[in-house]
Amino acid sequence: DIQMTQSPSSVSASVGDRVTITCRASQGIRSYLAWYQQKPGKAPKLLISAASTLQGGVPSRFSGSRSGTDFTLTISDLQPEDFATYYCQQASSFPLTFGGGTKVEIK
Amino acid sequence: VQLLESGGGLVQPGGSLRLSCAASGFTFSTYAMGWVRQAPGKGLEWVSGVSHRGDSIYYADPVRGRFTISRDNSKNTLYLQINNLRVEDTATYYCAKGSTGYSPFDLWGEGTLVTVSS
Numbered sequence: 001d002i003q004m005t006q007s008p009s010s011v012s013a014s015v016g017d018r019v020t021i022t023c024r025a026s027q028g029i030r031s032y033l034a035w036y037q038q039k040p041g042k043a044p045k046l047l048i049s050a051a052s053t054l055q056g057g058v059p060s061r062f063s064g065s066r067s068g069t070d071f072t073l074t075i076s077d078l079q080p081e082d083f084a085t086y087y088c089q090q091a092s093s094f095p096l097t098f099g100g101g102t103k104v105e106i107k
Numbered sequence: 108v109q110l111l112e113s114g115g116g117l118v119q120p121g122g123s124l125r126l127s128c129a130a131s132g133f134t135f136s137t138y139a140m141g142w143v144r145q146a147p148g149k150g151l152e153w154v155s156g157v158s159h160r161g162d163s164i165y166y167a168d169p170v171r172g173r174f175t176i177s178r179d180n181s182k183n184t185l186y187l188q189i190n191n192l193r194v195e196d197t198a199t200y201y202c203a204k205g206s207t208g209y210s211p212f213d214l215w216g217e218g219t220l221v222t223v224s225s
Contacts, residue, residue: 001168034211036151043201043215044143044151055213087151091210094165096141096153 002026002090006099012107017078021102023088025069032092035064035073038101039084047086048073075104108132108214110202115219122192122223128185128202128216136160136180139205141212142187144198144221154200155187156209165209169195192223 003026013019023033031051036044046055048064051071061076075082083106088099114126128140141156155176156165164176175188185202199220203212 036211038151043217044212045215046206046211046213049206049211049213089151089153089211091208094156094209095167096156096210098151098153101150 001095002029002093002097004088004090004097004099006088006102008102009100010103010105012105013078014107015078015080017107019075019078019082019104021073021075021086021088021104023071023073023099025071025090025092028069029090029092031066032090033064033066033071034089034091035062036087036089037082037084038087044087049091078104110204110214110216112200112202112216112219115200115221117222117224118192119225120192120194120223123188123190124192124221126187126189126200126202126219126221128187130183130185130204133204133214135178135183139209140178140185141203141205141209142176142185143201143203143212143215144196145201145218146195146198149198152198156205157185158209189221192221194223197221197223 005024033051035048038044051066052064085103142154177186199218201218202216204214206213
């Protein structure tokens with residue numbers, strides 16, 4: 001199984017900050033990596049697919065990148081509505097696996 | 108465009124439940140679907156996936172042999188039969204639509220809570 005190691009597990013930030021979340025795959029997954037945002041009591045929402053493709057309606061302050069088996073989600077100019085938990089997920093092979101999540105909290 | 112799960116509830120260890128997911132607003136029969144669960148206060152865990160025709164099926168190891176995914180494209184409905192439930196199966200179960208292929212998931216239901224307890 002492909003393990004997805006996500007870090008940090010939590011981050012405290014202020015409105016306007018730049019936040020970076022990293023996910024490392026235990027083996028090559030090419031660009032089959034997605035990022036989701038989840039708010040308390042709600043279903044996850046797909047933000048980015050194929051490592052860097054922003055989904056329709058997702059603000060451009062969200063971006064994704066890949067370097068080998070390392071993937072990064074960057075939120076620039078953090079907004080109040082961005083405080084949530086973020087998950088990466090590999091879509092390269094079964095079983096599909098998620099990272100452990102990163103909770104972005106208000107400083 | 109939505110997915111609506113039902114069928115969750117409180118069940119004793121060893122019991123069974125059948126979860127349903129009614130899809131609307133898109134051509135259900137042309138998309139792979141999946142189930143993802145989330146234990147209380149924990150992260151997301153993929154459970155199972157099925158191809159658009161229902162002829163290719165995949166399971167996570169912890170549920171293989173106990174859970175059965177199926178779909179009825181004539182009813183726009185996805186199912187998850189869960190048998191021999193364990194306490195560790197307690198979770199909110201989400202139905203999710205594959206965007207391209209089986210994943211990623213671009214549409215999620217609101218989830219249905221399964222609680223396994225004596």
